[in-house]
Amino acid sequence: MYDVIVIGARCAGSPTAMLLARKGYRVLLVDKASFPSDHLSTHWIHQPGVACLARWGLRERLAATGCPPITSMTVDLGPFALRGTLPSAGAIAEGYCPRRTVLDKLLVDAAVEAGAELREHCSLQDLLWDGERVSGIAARSAAGTPIREQARIVIGADGVHSLVARQVQAPVYNARPAFQCAYYSYWSGVELSGTEFYPRERRGFGVLPTHQGLTCIVVGWPHEEFHTYRADVEGNFLKTLDLAPALAERVRQGRREERFSGTAELYNFFRRPYGPGWALVGDAGYHKDPITAQGISDAFRDAELVAEAVDAGLTGSQPLEEALASYEQRRNEAAMPLYEFTCQLAQLEPPSPAMQQLFAALRHNQEQTNRFLGTLAGTVPVPEFFAPENLGQIMGAAARSETF
DSSP, X not given: OEEEEEEOOSTTHHHHHHHHHHTTOOEEEEOXXXXXXXXXXXXXXXXXXXXXXXXXXXXXXXXXXXXXXXXXXXEEOSSOEEEEEOOXXXXXXXXXXXXXXXXXXXHHHHHHHHTOEEESSOEEEEEEEETTEEXXXXXXXXXXXXXXXXXXXXXXXXXXXXXXXXXXXXXXXXXXXXXXXXXXXXXXXXXXXXXXXXXXXXXXXXXXXXXXXXXXXXXXXXXXXXXXXXXXXXXXXXXXXXXXXXXXXXXXXXXXXXXXXXXXXXOEEEEOOEETTEEEOGGGTEEOOGGGOOHHHHHHHHHHHHHHHHHHHHHTSSOHHHHHHHHHHHHHHHHHHHHHHHHHHHTOOOOOHHHHHHHHHHTTOHHHHHHHHXXXXXXXXXXXXXXXXXXXXXXXXXXXXXXX
């Protein structure tokens, strides 16, 4: 009998297991994969996510893997670019874009070091029930051996297509359609300083530094173009980069080192993340388009929130479902503003006249440019930056500068 079984051992599951094991709970962590292994990802851990790693004692461990720190961002709008330093999250000034083969193994190892029991190549088949309450799991090992384990709570960290969520029929709300599809690969020999993003009409692409001196380049297209695009991934990929000629030239001077990876399953939704004997965390409970690359940082945040709630419930300091209801509320309060902003950006529409005016006003206002970039990194709240008072200050400063 376990206190907690966590299904899925990547960016949400391993931290959840680690945090609960550190509190003394008997935790079973299972995943159908083994580690290290790769996974579709935007790679970026923004400063708030790195702050989580720092609290867990893992920040220096990630830095020691040789992943380059990121402190700056360029948003190339075509006629001009906005460049700046990303605002910090407390004392954390840097982000990272690690390969998932490195990051996920680091997180799994930390969970095991904390005392969690790891079972790799273990596939969830079904949930076990005691009346209307989840009481454990039925799984299968790589050898096909049936496995049945009981727990006080089962936590699904098994991604967008969560089997746990399907089994418990977790309600979905505030859902939006998939707006875009995306492909990425890795290049060597591409000169890069910080991260670069290129919004173009009905297209968007980003350039990120990662391990081993490689550059991850990701390109997004409208969702309805997926099948056309997939017919010639490399040709369409390079054709899109040609919308930024200087970048395209840098990329062609480099060398692609790996195959393309991509998906059109970029759904936007919230799921109710708890019920009798179960909870959801990470992409299993909430997912949005990767255009703002917040998935890993969100998973870390939600791992802390759900671990806190489960601890409160299992110790009896608060009824478990009441604690998990608070987890959902806190998750949504933190996630919703950037969720709405992300869904807007993911539609790949040209900037509105008002946004064009704002971008023009930011060109000569470095402090506010940095804060705008912070909205993309999750270090400046979207409602705060786009508050009428702040926009008025930006436009007023631009108007005054034009008079001199």
